[in-house]
Amino acid sequence: MTLLDVQNVTMKFGELVANDRVSFTVEAGSIVGLIGPNGAGKTTLFNCISGLYKPTGGRIVFDGEDITGLKPYRIARKGAVRTFQVVRPLKDMSVFDNVLVGAFLRSSEKREAFDRAAECIRLCSLESLQERPAGDLSIGGKKRLEMARALATRPKLLMLDEVMAGLTSTEVKASVEVIRRLRESGITMMIVEHVMEGIMPIADKIVVLDGGVKIAEDAPKNIVHDPRVIEAYLGSKYSKRYRALRGDGPLG
Amino acid sequence: MADPILKVNDLYTGYDGIPVIFGISLEVMSGELVAIVGANGAGKTTTMRTISGLNHPLKGNILFEGIDISRLAAHEILKLGISYVPEGRRIFSKLSVEKNLSLGAYTERSKTEIRRRLEELLDIFPVLRDRSKQTAETLSGGEQQMLAIARGLMSRPKLLMLDEMSLGLMPSMVEKMMDTITTINRAGTTVLLVEQMVQEALEIAHRGYVIQNGKIVQAGTARELLDSEEVRKAYLGM
Amino acid sequence: MVNSLQRKAFTRKDAVWLVFLAILALLPLLPVVTANSFRMHVMILILLFASMAQAWNIIGGYCGQVSFGHSVFFGIGAYGAGMAVVTYGGLPWPGILIGMIVAAIVAVIISYPCFKLSGHYFAIATFAIVEIFNRAFLVWDWIGGALGLDYPLADEGLKNLMWHNSKVGYYYCALVIFVLIFGIVRWLESNRFGYYMRAVREGQETAESLGVNSTAVKLTAMALSAAMAAICGAFFVQYNLRVDPPMVMSLDMSMKFVLVTILGGSGTLVGPLLGAAVLIPMQEYTRALWGGLGGGVDLIVFGLLIILMVIKQPAGMIGIVRDVRSWFFKKRDAAKGDVPYDTP
Numbered sequence: 001m002t003l004l005d006v007q008n009v010t011m012k013f014g015e016l017v018a019n020d021r022v023s024f025t026v027e028a029g030s031i032v033g034l035i036g037p038n039g040a041g042k043t044t045l046f047n048c049i050s051g052l053y054k055p056t057g058g059r060i061v062f063d064g065e066d067i068t069g070l071k072p073y074r075i076a077r078k079g080a081v082r083t084f085q086v087v088r089p090l091k092d093m094s095v096f097d098n099v100l101v102g103a104f105l106r107s108s109e110k111r112e113a114f115d116r117a118a119e120c121i122r123l124c125s126l127e128s129l130q131e132r133p134a135g136d137l138s139i140g141g142k143k144r145l146e147m148a149r150a151l152a153t154r155p156k157l158l159m160l161d162e163v164m165a166g167l168t169s170t171e172v173k174a175s176v177e178v179i180r181r182l183r184e185s186g187i188t189m190m191i192v193e194h195v196m197e198g199i200m201p202i203a204d205k206i207v208v209l210d211g212g213v214k215i216a217e218d219a220p221k222n223i224v225h226d227p228r229v230i231e232a233y234l235g236s237k238y239s240k241r242y243r244a245l246r247g248d249g250p251l252g
Numbered sequence: 253m254a255d256p257i258l259k260v261n262d263l264y265t266g267y268d269g270i271p272v273i274f275g276i277s278l279e280v281m282s283g284e285l286v287a288i289v290g291a292n293g294a295g296k297t298t299t300m301r302t303i304s305g306l307n308h309p310l311k312g313n314i315l316f317e318g319i320d321i322s323r324l325a326a327h328e329i330l331k332l333g334i335s336y337v338p339e340g341r342r343i344f345s346k347l348s349v350e351k352n353l354s355l356g357a358y359t360e361r362s363k364t365e366i367r368r369r370l371e372e373l374l375d376i377f378p379v380l381r382d383r384s385k386q387t388a389e390t391l392s393g394g395e396q397q398m399l400a401i402a403r404g405l406m407s408r409p410k411l412l413m414l415d416e417m418s419l420g421l422m423p424s425m426v427e428k429m430m431d432t433i434t435t436i437n438r439a440g441t442t443v444l445l446v447e448q449m450v451q452e453a454l455e456i457a458h459r460g461y462v463i464q465n466g467k468i469v470q471a472g473t474a475r476e477l478l479d480s481e482e483v484r485k486a487y488l489g490m
Numbered sequence: 491m492v493n494s495l496q497r498k499a500f501t502r503k504d505a506v507w508l509v510f511l512a513i514l515a516l517l518p519l520l521p522v523v524t525a526n527s528f529r530m531h532v533m534i535l536i537l538l539f540a541s542m543a544q545a546w547n548i549i550g551g552y553c554g555q556v557s558f559g560h561s562v563f564f565g566i567g568a569y570g571a572g573m574a575v576v577t578y579g580g581l582p583w584p585g586i587l588i589g590m591i592v593a594a595i596v597a598v599i600i601s602y603p604c605f606k607l608s609g610h611y612f613a614i615a616t617f618a619i620v621e622i623f624n625r626a627f628l629v630w631d632w633i634g635g636a637l638g639l640d641y642p643l644a645d646e647g648l649k650n651l652m653w654h655n656s657k658v659g660y661y662y663c664a665l666v667i668f669v670l671i672f673g674i675v676r677w678l679e680s681n682r683f684g685y686y687m688r689a690v691r692e693g694q695e696t697a698e699s700l701g702v703n704s705t706a707v708k709l710t711a712m713a714l715s716a717a718m719a720a721i722c723g724a725f726f727v728q729y730n731l732r733v734d735p736p737m738v739m740s741l742d743m744s745m746k747f748v749l750v751t752i753l754g755g756s757g758t759l760v761g762p763l764l765g766a767a768v769l770i771p772m773q774e775y776t777r778a779l780w781g782g783l784g785g786g787v788d789l790i791v792f793g794l795l796i797i798l799m800v801i802k803q804p805a806g807m808i809g810i811v812r813d814v815r816s817w818f819f820k821k822r823d824a825a826k827g828d829v830p831y832d833t834p
Contacts, residue, residue, distance in 0.1 A: 037422050038393030050699060076701035084699070090692035092757075101689045104682045105701040113682070139340075140292035153700055165420050166448050168291050169489035194422050197489070235424025 003028040003157055003188050004049070004080070009058035011044050018044040020212040021058065026157070026190055031183055033199040033220070034192045036209035037233055042192045043085050045209070046159055050082045051075040063156060077105065079156035083146035083163060085192070091135030095126055095145055098134045102152030117152050123178060124148040140166055151182070158182070160191045164198040172198045196238055200224075208233065255318065257282040257442055258303070258334075258411055263312035265302040271310055273298050273466040280411065280444050285437040287453040287474065288446045289487060290463035296446040297339060299463070300415050303444075304336035305329040316411070331359050335409035339416035339446075341396045343403070345389035349380055352388050352399055356406030366406075373402045376435070394425030398432070405436065412436065414445040418452065430456050450487040454478045462487070510760055517665055521658045528778070530657040534729065536770045537664035538722060541671045543750040543762030545718030548675060550748065551756035552684065553711040554691025559600070559616035560719050561743035562623045563593040567720025568727040568738045569627075571651075572639040577632075582651045586724040590717040597716030598709050605708050620744055627735040638734025639727075651728045660729050667725055671718050676759055687711055691757070719747070749792070753799055755808025764807040769795075 004026040011019040019041045026032045034042050047053040049060055051072035060068045067075050081102075090098045096117060103116040121130050124144040129137060134145060143163050150158060164172055172195055179189065179202055193199040199206070200220045208216040208223065210232045216223060223229055224242045234242075256279035263276040273295040280286045288296050301307045303314055305326035313322040321329050326336075335356075344352050353373060357366045374381040377398050383391060388399060397417055404412055414433065418426045426449065434456045437443045447453035454460055454474040462470040462483060470477065477483050484490040520533060542564065549555050570589020571582040578585075604615040628636045646653045653659035678684040689697035690704045698704055727733045737743075754765025769792065776788040803809040 035422075037425075038420070052695065052699070072695070072698040073701050073703045076699055081701075082699060084696070088693050088696040090689055090696060092692055093688055097685065097688075101685050101697065101702070102700045104685060108682050110680070110682070138293050149700065162420065166292060166416060168289070168448050168450055168487045170485070170487050171291060173489040194420060196423055230424075233422050233424055235422075235427040237427045238423035 001028045002026070003063060004190070005059075005061040006045075006049070007059040007061065009045065009048055009060060010056050011041070011048055011053055012056040017212050019048065019055070022209065022212075022214050023058075024207050024214065024217055026188060027204070028156075028188050029183065029186065030204040031179065031189045031191065031202050033203035033206040034190060034209065035194070035199065035206060035233060036215075039211075040209040041212040042209055043161060044212075046082050046161055046192065049075075050080060050159065076153060079154075080159065081150045081153045081155040081157070082159035083143075083150050083161050085161040087139070087142040087146050089134035089137065089142050089145055091133065093134060094131050095134050095137065095141075096121065096130040098145055099126075099130075099148045099152045102149040105153040116154070120148040120152045123151065151187075155187060157188045157190065160189065160193075162192055162194065164193055164195040167195065167198075169197060176202055196234070196242065200242060254281065256280055257317055258444065259315040260299075260303065261313050261315070263299065263302060263314065264310040265298050265307050266310055269310070271466070273302075273463075275312070276463070276466075276468055277312075278461050278468065278471070280442060282410075282442055283437075283440065284458045285434070285443045285445070285456060287457035287460040288444070288463060289448070289450045289453055289460060289477075291487070292448070294463045295466040296463055297415055298466075300336060300413055300444075300446055301338075303329075304334060304413060306336070327359070330407060330409075333408075333410035334413065335404040335407050335411070336413045337400050337404040337415060337417070339419060341393075341400050343388045343396055343399050346387060348387055349384045349391070349399055353380075353403050353406055356403035357408075359407060369406055369408065373405055376405075377402050377432070394421050394428065397421060397425070397429060401429075401432070401436075405441070409441065411442045411444060414443065416446060416448060418447060418449045426452060450483070451478075510763075514669070518662070521661060525656075527657060528774075530661055532771055532774050534657060534661055534664045535774065536766045537661075537668045538725060538729075539746065539750050539770050540763045540766035541664070541668050542719060542722045542747055543754065543765055544671045544675055545715050545722060546747040547751050547756060547758075547762050548678070548687075548718065549708075549711045549715040551751055551758070551761070552675075552678070552691065553687040553708060554757075555601075555605070555708055555712070556613045556748065557601075557616045557712070557715075558613055558741065558744045558748060559619040560715070560747040561620055561739050561741070562600075563597060563716035563719035564723035564726070564743060564747075565623065565627070565733075565735070565738035566593040566596060566716075567723025568733045569633055569639070569723075570720065571724040572641075572727045572733045573633060575641060575644075575650075576639040577634070581649060582724065582728060586721065589720045589724055593716040593720035593723075594713040597712045601712045602705075602709065605705060616744075617741065620739060620741055624735055624739045627739055634734070636734065638732060638737070641727075641731040652731070663725060663728075667721055671721075672759065672763075674714075674718070679759060683707070683710070688757070749796065753795065753806055755806035758806075758808045761806055761808045764811075768807065 002025045006022060006024050008021045008023050009019055010021055022045060036042055048055045051070050054069040059066060062078060062080050067078065090101065099117040099120050100113055103113040107113040107116060121127055124147050126144055126148055129141055137145060143165065147160065147163050164175055167175060176198060183189065191199055203220055206218060206220050206223045207214060208229050215228050215232065216226050224234065224239050230236060230239045258280040260276060260278045264271045264274055266272045276299055288299065290296050298307065302309055305324055309322050313320050316332060316334060319332065321332065350370065353370050354366055357369055360366055374384060379395055380398060380402060383395065388396065391399060401414065401417065417429050421429060430452050433443060433445065445453060454477055457474040459472065460474050460477045461468050462477065470480065470483065546560050549557055567589040570592065571585040574580050574585025575582050600619050604612050607615055627633060644650045644652055686702050686707045689702055690707050694704045723738060750765040750769055751762050753769060754763065755761030772791060773788040776791060780787045799806060
């Protein structure tokens with residue numbers, strides 16, 4: 001079942017075309033990776049889908065409903081929630097209270113919301129930090145907070161924007177496990193990432209944007225061979241390493 | 253054996269009197285490329301900030317070319333020859349590439365000298381030459397990172413300290429970045445870098461230190477660290 | 491910063507709360523301790539201004555929308571009660587109720603367009619609102635115009651909400667209002683709405699991305715805040731026995747709402763009380779001592795205090811309390827090896 005259907009979405013800022021007729025779908029229960037160089041339009045696309053921007057053209061259908069141009073809070077209530085690439089902690093509130101705000105979306109009853117918040121904090125390894133003012137966290141902590149907060153809203157579609165930036169390979173592996181478990185619990189995910197080890201192993205399909213245009217949409221194992229993607233984004237070194245790891249290159 | 257250009261002795265730094273790094277000791281020889289690796293929140297940036305003078309140590313000292321710089325202000329440390337490029341790019345987004353670069357040589361009085369260095373750096377970073385008149389905010393993430401490094405080089409540092417240069421960069425850009433840093437080092441600038449992409453950092457470094465919970469837990473040549481069981485498990489995800 | 495975890499151990503936060511409750515328990519005993527009319531008057535004003543500040547705190551402190559228009563709601567409340575008594579010769583109570591409702595409605599109507607403006611522009615727009623109402627009320631005959639409303643003498647007692655010889659009745663009335671408004675805010679704090687208000691304050695767009703209808707939250711907070719301010723206005727006219735537009739619907743009065751809260755600590759439960767407890771005695775005693783100078787000395791001291799606060803401790807008096815507390819407890823935490831920050 002198609003959960004998200006992005007149809008020819010265009011976003012223009014005056015003369016600048018940030019998204020140019022971008023189309024793709026996200027199947028329920030799947031993980032779609034969205035990659036591309038800085039300035040390719042990935043976050044702009046997230047902003048269009050989540051309602052922060054009203055697209056100049058095109059349609060966005062979520063769970064069978066046309067959500068194009070709806071207000072952000074409505075889209076969040078329908079179950080499509082995103083994190084912010086440039087993190088936005090609610091600074092003067094504690095980490096726990098930040099996540100609680102997310103939890104309150106589905107549970108107006110305090111006890112329930114508290115439990116949900118505590119669960120998401122545990123999932124994102126924030127227990128030791130939960131009483132700190134959110135503004136005091138390191139950048140890594142703030143990124144985990146973005147994710148915990150969005151998770152607390154019990155989304156159908158979770159849109160993660162570069163949550164793995166700055167993690168070591170081992171930490172990335174741990175995050176990948178968390179994301180796998182989230183998928184098992186029924187959450188569909190769309191993930192923007194530059195950390196390839198964080199997305200290639202788990203994505204069902206990868207959508208590649210460059211200069212506002214979709215240049216490729218395929219399974220990870222095919223994307224790494226795509227010369228346009230290698231040229232625009234991956235570089236030859238990563239592409240070789242990935243193929244070597246998967247055993248389908250000259251070193252395999 | 254020659255003296256190290258940078259020697260950090262038993263350093264404790266913290267906030268509000270409470271330390272977050274506990275007794276860090278390390279050294280960098282002239283001409284080396286040394287990597288400090290470790291997890292999120294381990295204390296790498298705090299260490300860098302202390303060396304560059306942005307934080308003051310609670311205990312311990314830092315010697316640069318034999319001089320104790322532990323209590324000096326950041327701009328004085330810059331004058332002595334240490335240039336710190338902080339994480340997160342921190343370029344002046346509303347200023348042009350050229351202006352950003354010129355400000356890197358702030359402590360240099362001669363305008364001709366500044367101009368000369370500017371030309372030199374635009375040679376090393378041709379992509380910046382193409383964009384030299386553009387405002388910094390119009391550059392892509394990778395280009396901004398290049399700009400930050402180039403700006404750090406404008407002061408002709410003896411020691412260049414780089415903090416998380418790979419953050420938020422696409423894979424091909426990370427590759428270019430690492431190549432550029434290697435080139436700079438082989439051309440004679442001593443480099444101390446902090447990196448979360450442990451593999452990439454150790455591939456270009458001569459030696460490395462591993463920080464965990466504010467302490468150095470391992471040190472050695474880059475090769476030794478890449479081959480070490482503990483590093484592979486804890487950081488390389490193997 | 492409010493921390494919401496249910497904790498089993500007795501914490502520092504609980505200590506402050508206990509002190510507050512202790513003070514609250516002692517307040518009703520005041521008339522037993524002193525019969526001095528001036529001291530009673532000061533206490534009444536402290537309670538009144540604490541209530542006013544707390545009303546403002548809802549929209550200005552917790553929700554982060556700085557309004558300079560609260561004197562309008564205060565005035566509507568005053569006129570509500572005043573009209574009921576003077577113009578219609580009845581009891582103040584229906585007037586108080588009507589005043590609250592009208593204030594809430596007016597608040598929603600005027601702030602709906604203003605909320606479309608961001609931050610500072612919203613505050614400036616509210617300045618204009620006060621001036622508009624001020625001028626309008628001056629020429630509006632039905633409400634008494636520039637002459638205002640003067641209370642006729644009536645039997646004293648709770649029915650008429652008026653006392654002549656002693657201030658004790660007024661004192662308990664002010665105490666009830668104080669407990670009511672503080673109680674409502676305390677309840678809001680730990681309620682979903684309270685969290686949503688603070689989320690809107692800390693990041694409206696971020697809150698929206700989590701499903702918070704920020705417009706609805708702001709309007710509701712404004713309506714509640716206005717109704718509370720109106721109650722205070724009603725008390726004021728019953729105490730003062732006279733009202734006219736410059737007395738209530740002025741920027742001067744609006745500033746009092748804002749400054750008492752900010753000086754005490756906006757966005758905190760105890761801040762408004764701290765602010766009133768420090769500023770009102772200072773105001774009244776300097777006015778009493780140097781009344782001949784036109785009572786301007788209190789404003790000078792007021793101004794100096796504000797400058798000092800902004801420079802040294804923008805969090806207000808509650809910030810000073812916190813600094814003292816954390817300095818005191820820091821030594822204990824350091825000994826335990828507790829690292830308070832996520833290391834960068």
